[in-house]
Amino acid sequence: GTIGAASLLKNCLWSYMQSTTTTKSSYSEQLQSSLKKYQEMAEALAERLLDLHCRLLSLYILQDAESLDWENNKPFFESERGSYVIQMWWLYMQGTKEDLWNTVPPKMAQRVFSGMLNETLTILTVRYGQITSSECRSQLVTVDISNLLLCIAQLLPSICDNAEQLIGLYLNNQSKILRDIHSKCQELLICFVLRGAPLDVLHKVFRKGFDNCELSKSRGHTLSPWIAFSLQNIFKESPKNVTKITELPDNTAIALEFLVLLNQPQPNWALLLKVCCMRNFNVLLIILQESLAKFNNPSDFVKIAPNCTKCNGFLCTGDGICKSVEWKTSFLKDQQYYDIIYAISHIFLTIGNESDLATLFLPVLRRNENWGQCFDRN
Known part of the structure; x- marks a missing residue:
């Protein structure tokens, strides 16, 4: 907890220094000095924590007379x-x-x-x-x-x-x-x-x-x-x-x-995108096929109402998806399938080239007779 608190204060100081307009003053020098102290404190605590765990493991956990x-x-x-x-x-x-x-x-x-x-x-x-x-x-x-x-x-x-x-x-x-x-x-x-x-x-x-x-x-x-x-x-x-x-x-x-x-300690968006796109978008195509197969009645799908407000959550886009959909349920709803199809389409259109769209993306869509309705086409 102490390491986390020290790191949080360090990040707050760094963020405040980045947003301040004053570049050279005694006040900014004090902030810089405090930032350096918190950095050193966090690193020192991390070394102590590592030493503590290594001692516990070597002296107690890895010792057993019987085995x-x-x-x-x-x-x-x-x-x-x-x-x-x-x-x-x-x-x-x-x-x-x-x-x-x-x-x-x-x-x-x-x-x-x-x-x-x-x-x-x-x-x-x-x-x-x-x-x-x-x-x-x-x-x-x-x-x-x-x-x-x-x-x-x-x-x-x-x-x-x-x-x-x-x-x-x-x-x-x-x-x-x-x-x-x-x-x-x-x-x-x-x-x-x-x-x-x-x-x-x-x-x-x-x-x-x-x-x-x-x-x-x-x-x-x-x-x-x-x-x-x-x-x-x-x-x-x-x-x-x-x-x-x-x-x-x-x-x-x-x-x-x-x-x-x-197994990463935090979301690694670059690695996630790499996994989705590697080997000719293998993972994305599997997800797209399953989503299209289970997306029922696309013509009856009700769009999210505009003018939604942000929920102050991390990376919230303000489109209301995080408020209207519960992603922890065992079964996905039409709203979720729509969001998945939309996200995959966005990745293909942003990252994929003309060949990817023609040979990978469009053939999967055309297997579904109502594929046009998924993109609000009548």
């Missing part, structure tokens, strides 16, 4: 579950992410969360890479590593800006934290394979040496294998030698961008 007793000759919970450590780490990260997204400025929240993820991943990678377990606890190790990779694949989109960062393309051009996370996850995947694969399979794979194996090769410009393993609901087939996002199938590429979009 970390690797040399125990008895299976952990009869080998029916993973360790408490990974479960509690996942719950803590999820809860902290929710709190950060709700109380801390977006970019700062991402910075704190990425620091938490990277620091705790360092501890876990070293731990699972160096442990010596008994035969009874060896299965627990592989279960924990697989659970950890699956969890990271769900947390990583929150600190990414696009699908390329999520799947590890062009890592040399990415931030140090992203490079570190992908590197540690790749180490965990190698550890998972070496500890979990049968000995006869390992012998066949490594009989010519470890250096010739695909696992040991650097992948700075190709898709990270660990992300393909962890997002099997998106990667239906194992991708090979993917160096560009355009080499992925349409459904896979769109799903990855959606995953990043839905």
Whole structure:
């Protein structure tokens, strides 16, 4: 709450300074000094918050005597579950992410969360890479590593800006934290394979040496294998030698961008527009087809009354839509279908070229016999 309050005051001061006409005066210098102090205060609090969470995670959450007793000759919970450590780490990260997204400025929240993820991943990678377990606890190790990779694949989109960062393309051009996370996850995947694969399979794979194996090769410009393993609901087939996002199938590429979009701390309008328009407007065309099919009686549709007043909501256009339509209902009404069709048409007319309109947009409209009435044509 303190970070949010400091950031709010900082933004208010900045906004006031932008609107004031006085450029050089003792009053403006005082405002500038106050703005700088609030900026420094917010950054200092963010560093303290990151340090606090990292300490709590390393000293308490990631410690459990029972599940970390690797040399125990008895299976952990009869080998029916993973360790408490990974479960509690996942719950803590999820809860902290929710709190950060709700109380801390977006970019700062991402910075704190990425620091938490990277620091705790360092501890876990070293731990699972160096442990010596008994035969009874060896299965627990592989279960924990697989659970950890699956969890990271769900947390990583929150600190990414696009699908390329999520799947590890062009890592040399990415931030140090992203490079570190992908590197540690790749180490965990190698550890998972070496500890979990049968000995006869390992012998066949490594009989010519470890250096010739695909696992040991650097992948700075190709898709990270660990992300393909962890997002099997998106990667239906194992991708090979993917160096560009355009080499992925349409459904896979769109799903990855959606995953990043839905995990952002604030609406990312540029990314939303990118998702809508990518792969020949694939998403928009699907929504348009469904909306046209379910838009009943367009000729009986009643327009919104003019001269509507703004509701003072964020990005309110003043056309009354936000007042007359409830978007949280389970079923859409004709008003909502009309707004969707209108919005998609506006995007096509604004961004699409002549070829897009002729080959993509108009054919979908003409499938509906009453398509002209959707645009108030009689």
